[in-house]
Amino acid sequence: MSSTSPTGAELASTFSPVDIESRLYEKWLSADYFTADASSKKEAFTIVLPPPNVTGVLHIGHALDQTLQDCLSRMKRMKGYEVLWLPGMDHAGIATQNVVEKQIGSKGISRHDLGREAFIKKVWEWKAESGGAILDQMKRLGVSVDWTRERFTMDEGMSKAVVSIFKKMHDAGLIYRAERIINWCPRCLTALSDIEVDHQDDAGEFVQIRYGEGEQSIVVATTRAETMLGDGAVAVHPDDPRYKHMIGTEVLLPLVNRMIPIIADELVEQDFGTGAVKVTAAHDPNDFEMAMRHNVPFVVIMNEHGVMAGTGTEFDGMDRFDARVAVVAKLKEMGRVVAEKRPYIHAVGHCSRCDTTVEPRLSKQWFVKVAPLAKASADAVRSGEVKIEPEALSPRYFEWVDNMHDWCISRQLWWGHRIPVCYGPNGEAKVVGPDEVAPDGWTQDPDVLDTWFSSGQWAFSTFGWPEKTADLAKFYPTSVLVTGYDILFFWVVRMMMMSTFAMDGVAPFKTIMLHGLVRDQFGKKMSKSRGNVIDPIEFMDKYGADALRFTLARGANPGTDQALAEDWIGGSRNFATKLWNATRFAMMNGATVAGPLPEVASLNAIDLWILSRLSETLRDVDALLEGYEFARACETLYHFAWDDLCDWYLELSKETFASENKAASQRVLGHVLDQLMRVLHPVMPFITEELWCTLTGGQSLVVADWPEFNAAHIDKKSESLVTGLQEVVTEVRRFRNDQGLKPSQKVPGRFIGSAEIVEYSSALRFLLKLEDKDFTPSATLEIAGVKIELDLTGSIDVVAERARLEKDLAAAKKDLQTAEVKLGNAGFMAKAPADVVVEIKERLAKTSSDIERITAALAALK
RNA sequence: GGGUGCUUAGCUCAGUGGUAGAGCGUCUCGUUUACACCGAGAAUGUCGGGGGUUCGAAACCCUCAGCGCCCA
Incomplete structure (x- = not known):
């Protein structure tokens, strides 16, 4: 026999994925199937790929995300849409800079040795050589992205768009520069946004310290004792009876011997610690807010490396953690430590790139005023313009957009979009737009923009904005954004805000489809330290891309994590x-x-x-x-x-x-x-x-039509007939099995009764290994209105058969009882819908006859 | 502390009011010419506990317990 097709092609006797995958992907690329046409008359279907980091390698989360996007893209392409799935990469500011710094660091060179320009050149060289490995890995998965439209968040077009949007936002009063408490990484020496900070439970300490003397003393509690050197006040709740009399007075701040006021603020929690908190305006975001309300002075006590400086005490020059120990020791010596708890487990912020403990720092930075942008983003979802799938995840979206803090967008890095602002000789600032030049003698801000500021434009700048391009007209807004719920907060919301602003109120997606995370087989988070990381490439090598894709798609229940x-x-x-x-x-x-x-x-x-x-x-x-x-x-x-x-x-x-x-x-x-x-x-x-x-013999499924179901083919009659055939087959197999017959052992048998089932006797005989010849039956079964007579050459295993029938009988009796109870229930008869009552009555009839039949069969066994 | 989920077979999970399901795993039988990466059969569940609504609850409500995630 041969498996020859109309074209004469043959299928190998075993399926080997690696033998076909790369060949087919090449075929699709050379046929240009994935290239979108902006001038097409077809309705557009657009997805922008969440751009992986240029430093990244394909992990299982990408594989899931891209599998789902590819499913949608391929289905829509087959349905006749003009599909654009736009790929690209993110320049990933800190991550990339760290990679290259590490690389040159191994040769003993720092970026400062090279200087800014040379360093950036190095980064571009690194990108050309080793960046974007992930793109080739994506091809293994079979992604049907339009490679002709591949973008990079630092490419020329995106850079121009970044400057344009910065100016547009600045002109609209949405960008400002201010001195604020920001998250600072003392190792990376840059500001971090909230989302670049990971909170971990660390074992710290909780120390209660007495400020002041005698009657005029108060005990405050802190996990960061060293910051007391920068305290500007002590705050208590205005209604706290313990401290009410002290509000407005001053206490002595030990070690620095400064008098600081006791202020009242509603935000102080009376139940927490002693109910009195120290206010370190320059080193804590909450304290900063409080200090602004009460005119508490800002005392900076640390430099950018996290080293104590400018306190005028013996602690200057000490690292913050050494200083913490030293300050507590000194206070202890002075008898001012009232209580200590160690270890004290509490959440501490860490730099998401290098894990260094983040230090809140007072610093002059650029900010986006998010309130109006966040409101527009929230409204777009509330109005139904943008749908979140699954809908159950929308509270998480609202929780974020409704309570968003202003966004610090400046980073003290070299790799990134440089802030398009110049400063004049007298400190005046001017935003320099895309076609403008800074006045002579002015210098550009040395900082760069947060990576998310540019990736926030991914849904419109990638189509050529601010030019009015054909792509923009055809493919914006995009149809659906597919991404993990874990980046809903930073990337999705930022794209919503920036796109809606830039595109005159039109939100960037019609639907935001959120999927979950891929976890290990026990539902645990994958991590290098656990050693449970699944490498998609390894598994594609072993089982094929289709197997990986099918597994991931099969596990993708809406919005929930999946084990793998x-x-x-x-x-x-x-x-x-x-x-x-x-x-x-x-x-x-x-x-x-x-x-x-x-x-x-x-x-x-x-x-x-x-x-x-x-x-x-x-x-x-x-x-x-x-x-x-x-x-x-x-x-x-x-x-x-x-x-x-x-x-x-x-x-x-x-x-x-x-x-x-x-x-x-x-x-x-x-x-x-x-x-x-x-x-x-x-x-x-x-x-x-x-x-x-x-x-x-067709050309390709990529461009084949999507199959439409044919309502005329739905045929309940043949379905119920085949259900009957299946029952007969299953029951006879069960009987054979219980009787200990080998699967291949031929047994004479015949079917009597229901004409339409008997019509398929020869197919049934084939499946059941029954012989068509004359015999005297030694066993009879009755299933689905058909009597099946079999010849087990004389004797059957009565014990096994009795056990089987008794089991069936017990099940039937149980069903019967359930049905009888229901039908005997006046409430049920009065209130249950008619079709349900009919169904139960039919069940009653069926189980009754089953019981009769089985009982008779049991009696006949004797 | 605020928000938000989850708890169903050994494991991982479906199942939004009408007789509890899947995949994997387990047990038994099998060299039935598409497939052992297979076929056939089987076992396995007080649907976390308690209370309520309903003719009827795994599902809806309340409550308790445990686990998770996000934010502070």
């Missing part, structure tokens, strides 16, 4: 193999797509049934994918392909394919596989392409 284990991917590989073999088998048996489908009236019930199941599957899968229900879509496809098609249709049809009367079934099977490959293609693009092209 190697076994699951192996299971998906098995599924791919199953598809391969089923197609091979179909082709050996002459499955074809040539010519029209036979008239429904001419088909046997098994062909009608598989067409019906196919249509239902196509209908359901389409709705599920459109609703971003990837997991359920995959589940539906898996069970249709494996259970309905392979386990039942192919098995029930083997007799037909061996007969003369097979032409109609060959055409039906060809059709089912053709349609199945189309609907599976978005999730498993490689294997479906290979199988479909071989089977049909």
